[in-house]
Amino acid sequence: SQQGEEDPQALSIQEGENATMNCSYKTSINNLQWYRQNSGRGLVHLILIRSNEREKHSGRLRVTLDTSKKSSSLLITASRAADTASYFCAPGAGSYQLTFGKGTKLSVIP
Amino acid sequence: ETGVTQSPTHLIKTRGQQVTLRCSSQSGHNTVSWYQQALGQGPQFIFQYYREEENGRGNFPPRFSGLQFPNYSSELNVNALELDDSALYLCASSLRGLGGETQYFGPGTRLLVL
Numbered sequence: 001s002q003q004g005e006e007d008p009q010a011l012s013i014q015e016g017e018n019a020t021m022n023c024s025y026k027t028s029i030n031n032l033q034w035y036r037q038n039s040g041r042g043l044v045h046l047i048l049i050r051s052n053e054r055e056k057h058s059g060r061l062r063v064t065l066d067t068s069k070k071s072s073s074l075l076i077t078a079s080r081a082a083d084t085a086s087y088f089c090a091p092g093a094g095s096y097q098l099t100f101g102k103g104t105k106l107s108v109i110p
Numbered sequence: 111e112t113g114v115t116q117s118p119t120h121l122i123k124t125r126g127q128q129v130t131l132r133c134s135s136q137s138g139h140n141t142v143s144w145y146q147q148a149l150g151q152g153p154q155f156i157f158q159y160y161r162e163e164e165n166g167r168g169n170f171p172p173r174f175s176g177l178q179f180p181n182y183s184s185e186l187n188v189n190a191l192e193l194d195d196s197a198l199y200l201c202a203s204s205l206r207g208l209g210g211e212t213q214y215f216g217p218g219t220r221l222l223v224l
Contacts, residue, residue, distance in 0.1 A: 031211055042112070042200055042215035043153065088152055092211050096141060096204065097166050100152035 002027055003099040004072075004089035012107040019076040021104040023089030031092045032065055032072050036085045037103070043088065046074075079108045112136060114203050114216035122222045128189045131219045133201035135182040141165075142184040143213060144176060145200040153200055159184060160206055196223045 004023045031050045035043040049056045062075040086103040113136035141160045145153035155168035159178035173189040202213035
């Protein structure tokens with residue numbers, strides 16, 4: 001498995017604004033997942049996008065994948081205070097192991 | 111709630127001791143993975159068990175070992191604890207097969223080594 005690198009490392013926005021975070025990786029993948037972690041707790045799976053998909057939606061989440069640029073983005077629309085968390089991407093290449101970067105720490109200010 | 115549980119929630123040990131952490135997978139899942147997360151870092155893959163056999167290992171020394179039981183519960187054992195072993199330990203279960211990439215995490219065990 002390979003590690004994704006999330007960017008920015010930290011992001012602070014006002015409630016109601018949109019939040020965008022990015023993930024870059026180095027080699028070919030089969031899929032890419034995004035996970036959320038509230039402070040000091042377990043990770044929660046948000047969305048999985050496969051290499052033949054370009055965009056995927058789930059509620060207020062929109063994920064894009066550009067395999068030519070080896071990058072993905074996660075957009076959270078109309079953010080809420082409850083969205084405050086760290087967000088991690090996990091590129092997958094056929095292995096069932098996940099490798100995480102340092103994540104993007106999102107703070108949503110009420 | 112993912113249906114994955116871990117025990118204990120917190121643990122304090124001293125250097126050189128041994129520790130066992132436990133995980134109960136989501137019902138029907140045949141794969142369990144363990145991760146170590148130091149403060150301010152992302153989770154680092156320790157190893158994975160599939161049908162009771164180790165099936166992949168990260169860059170961790172042999173003093174980190176594990177077991178997976180027929181009922182798909184799992185243990186992580188760490189011998190000769192070092193100060194740097196202080197971290198949040200996460201287990202995650204999954205169902206290997208179609209769509210088996212998604213992992214379901216437990217709440218973690220926070221280990222402090224003094």
